[in-house]
Amino acid sequence: MNKNQFDVIVVGTGPAGSKIARSTAKSGSRVALIESREFGGTCALRGCNPKKVFVHAASLIDQIHRADGKLITDHGVNIDWQQLCAFKNKFTEPVAAKSERSFQDDGIETFHGTAKFSDETRICVDDLALDANRIVIATGAKPTPLTIPGEEYLIHSDEFMELDHLGDRIVFVGGGYISMEFAHVVARCGKKVTVIDHQDHVLTGFDTDLVKLLQNYSQQRGIDFRLGHRVVGIDGAGNKSKKVILEDGGLIECDMIIHGAGRDPSISTLQLDVGHVDFEDQGIIVDQYMRSTSNPIVYAAGDCAASGKPKLTPTANEEARIIADNLFNNEPETLPSYGHIPRVAFTIPAIAAVGMSQEEAKESHSEVDVRFEETSSWNSNRKTGETVAGYKLIIDKQTDLILGAHLLGPQAEETINIFALAMRYNLTATNLKATLFAFPTHAADIRKMV
Ligand SMILES: Cc1cc2nc3c(=O)[nH]c(=O)nc-3n(C[C@H](O)[C@H](O)[C@H](O)COP(=O)(O)OP(=O)(O)OC[C@H]3O[C@@H](n4cnc5c(N)ncnc54)[C@H](O)[C@@H]3O)c2cc1C
Numbered sequence: 001m002n003k004n005q006f007d008v009i010v011v012g013t014g015p016a017g018s019k020i021a022r023s024t025a026k027s028g029s030r031v032a033l034i035e036s037r038e039f040g041g042t043c044a045l046r047g048c049n050p051k052k053v054f055v056h057a058a059s060l061i062d063q064i065h066r067a068d069g070k071l072i073t074d075h076g077v078n079i080d081w082q083q084l085c086a087f088k089n090k091f092t093e094p095v096a097a098k099s100e101r102s103f104q105d106d107g108i109e110t111f112h113g114t115a116k117f118s119d120e121t122r123i124c125v126d127d128l129a130l131d132a133n134r135i136v137i138a139t140g141a142k143p144t145p146l147t148i149p150g151e152e153y154l155i156h157s158d159e160f161m162e163l164d165h166l167g168d169r170i171v172f173v174g175g176g177y178i179s180m181e182f183a184h185v186v187a188r189c190g191k192k193v194t195v196i197d198h199q200d201h202v203l204t205g206f207d208t209d210l211v212k213l214l215q216n217y218s219q220q221r222g223i224d225f226r227l228g229h230r231v232v233g234i235d236g237a238g239n240k241s242k243k244v245i246l247e248d249g250g251l252i253e254c255d256m257i258i259h260g261a262g263r264d265p266s267i268s269t270l271q272l273d274v275g276h277v278d279f280e281d282q283g284i285i286v287d288q289y290m291r292s293t294s295n296p297i298v299y300a301a302g303d304c305a306a307s308g309k310p311k312l313t314p315t316a317n318e319e320a321r322i323i324a325d326n327l328f329n330n331e332p333e334t335l336p337s338y339g340h341i342p343r344v345a346f347t348i349p350a351i352a353a354v355g356m357s358q359e360e361a362k363e364s365h366s367e368v369d370v371r372f373e374e375t376s377s378w379n380s381n382r383k384t385g386e387t388v389a390g391y392k393l394i395i396d397k398q399t400d401l402i403l404g405a406h407l408l409g410p411q412a413e414e415t416i417n418i419f420a421l422a423m424r425y426n427l428t429a430t431n432l433k434a435t436l437f438a439f440p441t442h443a444a445d446i447r448k449m450v
């Protein structure tokens with residue numbers, strides 16, 4: 001076999017690309033794996049995992065402040081940003097070398113560089129041309145360009161986690177996952193924080209009643225919101241201080257401006273048109289088996305694929321499984337099985353959701369029972385000193401099945417998984433009520449909710 005001819009070329013080493021490369025190599029295929037940055041992808045190096053280190057530090061500070069004068073006496077604790085970054089680096093720094101070595105141990109041939117199509121079955125990495133029977137694109141996402149004057153002053157999430165110091169006044173553009181998570185972190189570092197969003201709410205996709213509770217609480221924790229405002233420019237010239245320019249002419253003076261205004265599929269460098277691979281704003285157009293609708297040897301998974309699913313790591317993992325199982329089957333056998341993908345924004349406390357919103361459930365079901373309650377007075381929450389918590393459950397009255405579960409409060413990020421499991425396996429609200437959960441735990445509160 002020609003040394004540049006492969007069974008499979010995989011582009012990208014995040015959760016999607018890694019899983020596909022490993023599974024196909026284990027089943028005997030000759031696999032090439034290409035990465036333009038460090039091996040390991042966003043989740044491990046610049047996303048979920050390192051982010052959680054910062055959130056953990058901030059939630060420790062939060063716990064101490066909440067417990068002060070009740071459980072403990074706080075003689076002053078604070079986050080040392082440089083020390084925290086150094087600790088985070090202990091997790092991220094070994095990833096690139098370790099993951100590349102382990103791919104090679106699995107018999108995968110690794111390549112460094114930016115991949116692009118040079119025809120329908122060929123990928124080029126710089127001057128090297130690689131051919132394959134199957135090509136899998138798993139190139140992830142990158143921050144959405146705002147195309148505003150002064151855009152170069154924006155700090156992206158990757159850079160945020162590498163900063164050697166924080167400014168005193170920090171503005172976040174956008175009020176989605178990235179901004180809300182990092183805003184909660186830097187607020188616990190004692191910084192003055194402003195979140196701007198052009199919508200009239202933050203955290204689209206989470207329950208609006210719980211988001212309101214979280215937003216009020218965030219304000220008490222020092223986060224200022226400027227909603228219904230579009231950022232149209234940044235004046236960063238001259239001295240240290242910068243100005244964020246709003247559409248109505250308003251100005252917000254600050255020291256740092258963080259981009260949290262969405263991410264786009266990272267496909268612009270791939271020359272997809274040369275490979276006859278169709279795409280749209282949400283990414284590469286695929287069928288339910290993640291196969292390109294225009295070039296049948298090409299597949300796409302994860303954040304770069306227009307699958308219509310939330311762009312999260314569990315989605316990337318499931319799409320990788322679908323591809324790995326079906327890659328060489330002309331008649332695909334493995335059906336996608338996303339279940340209900342839980343979503344969590346790791347604010348402090350976290351907000352979580354699985355399944356339908358109240359509006360979606362009312363549109364698609366004739367009789368729904370919506371239970372919404374603020375639960376900060378519940379013992380489980382009060383014991384932690386937390387002053388914000390709540391849930392919303394949406395239950396189909398005809399079948400007793402849970403259509404949607406929405407949580408805010410301590411350990412919401414864990415408890416939501418029980419609802420995901422119940423919904424996936426069609427457990428009813430009555431089934432959950434009949435289940436004995438360990439006590440005292442936040443999961444035990446589920447019996448009070450259903
Ligand atoms: C700050 C942040 C926090 C997040 N937190 C969470 C979380 O808590 N939970 C969660 O579920 N999700 C989270 N996400 C989203 C999650 O990281 C992504 O959904 C997931 O990484 C997608 O995996 P992927 O394999 O599709 O792409 P990625 O992990 O992005 O990997 C794609 C890889 O492809 C490479 N690449 C791109 N173009 C090319 C090219 N032309 N040639 C070669 N290589 C290329 C990239 O360098 C990258 O390494 C977070 C994202 C960010 C940015």
Ligand SMILES: NC(=O)c1ccc[n+]([C@@H]2O[C@H](COP(=O)([O-])OP(=O)(O)OC[C@H]3O[C@@H](n4cnc5c(N)ncnc54)[C@H](O)[C@@H]3O)[C@@H](O)[C@H]2O)c1
Pocket residue numbers: 146173174175176177178179181196197198199202203204229230231232259260261262263310311312344345346
């Ligand atoms: N915990 C998690 O699972 C997690 C954490 C971080 C990121 N992510 C993933 O990364 C993606 C990107 O995160 P994100 O927070 O950047 O995007 P997002 O889509 O969650 O939120 C972007 C926000 O920016 C606002 N916006 C856009 N342009 C604006 C402008 N010019 N002025 C003011 N507001 C503007 C939008 O209205 C929206 O509310 C997420 O959608 C998610 O897929 C997930």
